[in-house]
Amino acid sequence: MRKRLKRAVTLLLVASMTAGLAACAQNDSKTDRTAAGTNQEQKTESSGNPQNETAKEEKVTIRFSWWGSDTRHEATLKVMDMYMQKHPNVTIEGEYGAFDSFYQKLQTQLGGGTEPDIISVDYKWVSDLTAQGNLFVNMNDLSERIDMSGIDMDFAKIYGAKGDYLIGLPVGVNGMGYLYNIDLLNQYGIEPSDNWTWDTLLENGKKLQEQTSDKHLLYNHADHWVYMMKAMLKQMNGNNLVLDDYTPGFSVEEMTRIFSYERQLVESGTVTPFAEGVLYETVYADQNPNWLNQDLGIFPTSSSLVPGIAKASNFELSTFRYPVMENAVNPGILVTPSVFFTISANSKYPEAAADFINYMLNDSEAIAVLKDTRGIPANDSAKQQLVDAGVIDNKVSAMVSQALTGAGAAENGPSLNSEVLVLLKDYVQEVGYLQMTPEDAAEEFRMELVSLLDTIKP
């Protein structure tokens, strides 16, 4: 008797465990059912709500993912709360973190069909993502739901479209520039100006090193080398790193000149030596003790990162224009959308998602809270509102307007391919660690690139 009881209990336990496993698989259909159930209850009680029609009836949960710094997180969470108060039937769940590995996570989510409804997408990923089919709702189809009148749609298309398909809406404008420590540059007699060339940078780097050998003028950042080399190349011959037909946009001689310049930056001590900089080459200045201790003069950056870095630095910062060489074919300074808001094609509530995006981009209360946390707003009326209120960080707006005076030709898809970038970074290291001469590195890089492009060509 007791034995049988034991057996029954065991069976029950095992059964409940397996049921637990099975429940995971059923999850989807279950939520569907509960959503439908609440839907009916909701209809009877919510007749008094004068808000827009589609959103009010259903109980809707949308997920929204973004990356960024604390200032961005706080502002975004607050806007989500404000929206939910206005629309009690809508719940927005935020999924946020650092930029680092955000894309890897997104790809996994897209692969498994578990991606959020609203997804932040960087311009660098657009060509890879659009190549995989229509994973996101075509924004051109949502012009009725989202007011796009303030957004420069040509700018949106350059970085966000493939033919008639627009992946998302640009939220902010990002410009590349130099963020510098005012006191440090002053102290060592270095004069910032919007007319720096690459030679000016090198001269001033030497000047600083002659006075104090443990300080360096320029931050050594792995990603920035790529931006710098692309900008130099555009200034030399107007080309992207890889041309649209998947051939290199440079000759061995041109790349040799670029790598030689890198080597000069290293040998003169203008940048932190690679071996020392390696610990902080993938984080931003706000996490680098050398920057916070005022041992580094300039952090080359996108304008959208400026507020976060300024908050962490307890010294005065300012900006000046990114270097442009004399007689540049194309000024080459990177001006891009800071981030795209996209809606997943799998979203159950694309209308609600669109409505929330519309709120973030166009509602004046939301704009007042979000401010410039995603760069200078791409929406003109939002930008005007912030300028009038005087809340845009001077440094952010200065960096963007400085960049706009030398905005480079747009990046193309092949130049943003992740394998191409990894290849370039590897050769940047070979030269930076003085393992290869610029000539050898340039020749080998071009050869490897041709062979790589052969495998990724569509």
Add this chain to the structure above:
Amino acid sequence: MKKNDHQAVAYLFIMPWIIGFLVFQLYPFIASLIYSFTDFSLLKSMKFIGLRNYIQMFTRDRVFFKSLWATIKYVIIAVPGKLVFALLIAMILNMKLRWINFFRTIYYLPSILGGSVAISILWKFLFSKTGTVNTLLAHFYIPAQDWLGNPNLALVTMGLLVVWQFGSSMVLFLAALKNVPSELCEAARVDGAGRIRTFFNITLPLLTPTIFFNLIMQMINAFKEFNAPFLITKGGPLNSTYLYGMMVYENAFLHSKMGYASAQSWILFLLILIFTAFTFKSSPYWTFYEDGGEY
């Protein structure tokens, strides 16, 4: 009938494990083999491309061999280091001291914390140019090193991190040490053997089965190491710490070449299999069992 009934219950008991094994191990195992012959990329529909992934890996991938070599070097540094260190600590903890159980717990703690993110980040600070290690060395007039920035040193530094996570091997060694019959040691001492001789001629031979087990387990773990390079160096400088796991991860999730990453995983699997088989084959020559080794 009754016997069958019992068996059914037994199966039910292990059902959670079986389901876990089928879903989380066997299925991915087989799926990855299939994927390795495709150009699967998570988002696109895949097509079979035969052996192309494998051919590309051995003929056109410029970092594949570099990463493979770094991984082998890493295994050679980390595994023996870890075993020696674990044994050393186990011997200290085997002494009859006051509070010994307290110390045993303390020494096991790092393994519970494991190769966690926090530990790896702590490591980054300890070994930075102005970090604790260099400050300490300065007291002995040893010049500061770029522990993680020097391509020749970074891999060794990372090996040290893993050596420090000796806990699970240490516990096994401790258990084995407790099993060394004291009469053997006493007999040896009566015959005039010193401490060192007793250790090498009695204790160590009796520990060899445990060493063998630890060697295999730690070798497999070291080949698969991912946390340390990912969190500390991202594979740099100059790809010197670009371990195999890191390469597979980047191919899969950065370049979205799932098929290619699967193929690389299978090569790693074969590699581990070969090394393990080799260790097994060699074991009769250096492991000793009290009962004559009828295993």
